[in-house]
Amino acid sequence: MENFRPTKRSKLELAAPVSHKNEQFWILDGNTVLEVGGVLFKLHRSRLVDQSIFFSHLLDERNVQMDGVVVKSDENGIVYHLSNTTPKDLEALLQLDKNPMAYYLVPPPFPVLAAIIRAATALRFDTYRAFAVKHLENAWSSSVTDLTTERKSNAVEVVVLARTCGINSVLKRAFYEMVRVAGYGLGDGEFDADNGERPQEISRADERRLERMREHLISAWLQVAVRVDRTFICPNQPKEPTAGTESRSSTLPKCPSLYSKRDAWERRVHDSGLYAEYKFDPFCGLQALIDIKWDEDEGWCSDCVHAKREVWRTMRQRTWERIEVWMGLDK
Template sequence: MAALTVTVSTTKLNDANAQPTYPTLRRHARYWLDDGSLVVRAQNDIYKVHRTLLDRHSKVLATLGPSTEGPDESKKTVDGLVVMHIPDELEVRSEDFEALLEHIYHDAPVNNSASFPKVASVLRASSKEQLDFPAIHTLARARLEEMFPSGPQASFSSEHAEEALTLAVNHDIPSIRKALYYSIATHSHDHDADAASADASAPRRPPLSPELSARCDALLEKLISHFTPILFTVATANHMSCTDVLAEKWMPLVIQPALDDNGLCRPLETLERIIAIDWAAEGLCEDCVRDKREEWRGEQRDVWERMDEWLR
């Protein structure tokens, strides 16, 4: 990117001899358009784009004021255009603004093939708390909802779960919040192990806020407390012979595997594994297999419904 130096003094008040230092604004490599009519600054990047296109979508951008940084008026214009500065208090990241422009200019639109980082960037930048592009925000929100389950899906995990939960909470997307809370709460030890063994140069998962971390920890405690008696109580059947089979097989087929892979912390997955066991081959009659599987499905639904109360 070509660089443009603007003057934003960082001189200390008690150091009269110090020379002020100024950040370097970078002209964006793609969105510095020759026929652009608006120069927008997001963090330390500047973009030359079409005013009418952005103003049509966003009242916030339509009312932007010029940058107030610089020692004189000449530093406030670039290519004869006044630099309009997105206020720092809106917390618009430069990479998010770039993703928003990619959607607006149809270079990388938010569609069914859009990646999570792309959708997350557009969702943030288009929100009413930032640049307020209502139609684009609705589209990004819908795409995010498609990426994560809204029901009790066992074995769901995602490398983007923490960031997705933060987005779901900040932007009030209840349809995917519960699955994300469950995934993070029940796989937190996996994340710790990944962090310990990961390449130092690899990107780190974004941390949760202390409040969200505490809610996930509290949820895990509730899940374990609820599921412990279910796991360690041998199931019974309608027929004595089938009950005897369950009593014989419960430890090797149910309890021990759960102890081996933290199944106590993951009731949905553990119940799914119990359901998947070929109980007929182990000696249960057809009626008891059907009844027990429906009972275990009911246990999954019960866990999912109780989470509404546990997450309040």
């Protein structure tokens, strides 16, 4: 019996991906075939043109040529090969187009939301992009009143998405979430995603921004929390009487001594671990100081507590506003 030897195939032929039809979006009565990353989509031309500026230009009868698009003919007819999106991203976008009300009340999980934004940005589905970006902005609010001690995940991915798709409105919150955790939440370069993809990385310029921001936040926290403010004067501190007036010392409540306040500060700020806990996060740290019931169990007078809380609230707001300058986001 003769030995059977298979016919040799060229390296180019072996490397070429074998396209397969998308199970859900190979529509039988569709009339436009797209190929993305080896996956074929058969869709309705009228819907694509109606929803997407990209496709309204691409599918124009004048056959406009566009970067990142190769048009070929095969057994499926005319096929538009796209390189500006991925099969997963396009499928997420088409799912939204199939049922626009699906995420009206409950937003999609972040991976799906990010996929929609990437595809909608690349393919100019502007209405769906605006819808998805609004969900992202709500989840990554830039208001100081929305900051909590609960850490938000996916901050690195949000920065990468924002930089890629031009969504600067979420950068402030995402940078803040990164800067208040050890290592900025950056991966160690290993394959740690469920699908084996490499973790996303931010630019070196953004890493330097994070370093600068952390330095400012540490400085702000040191300024307020390292020790009790010795320069603070209690609002009800009696003043020396002037000629023709009587001293108010007998009518004002007695304010505890600086020693008493300092002792309370050591116990509630340092001994409790609060100072170390908020080393990189003065915003939640200041809120923790505001929430302490100083006048009930620490012997501070109520006027002192009220005045200090106003100082801390003001500092919290102004420090948050300065982040745009520190990070270069105000340009």
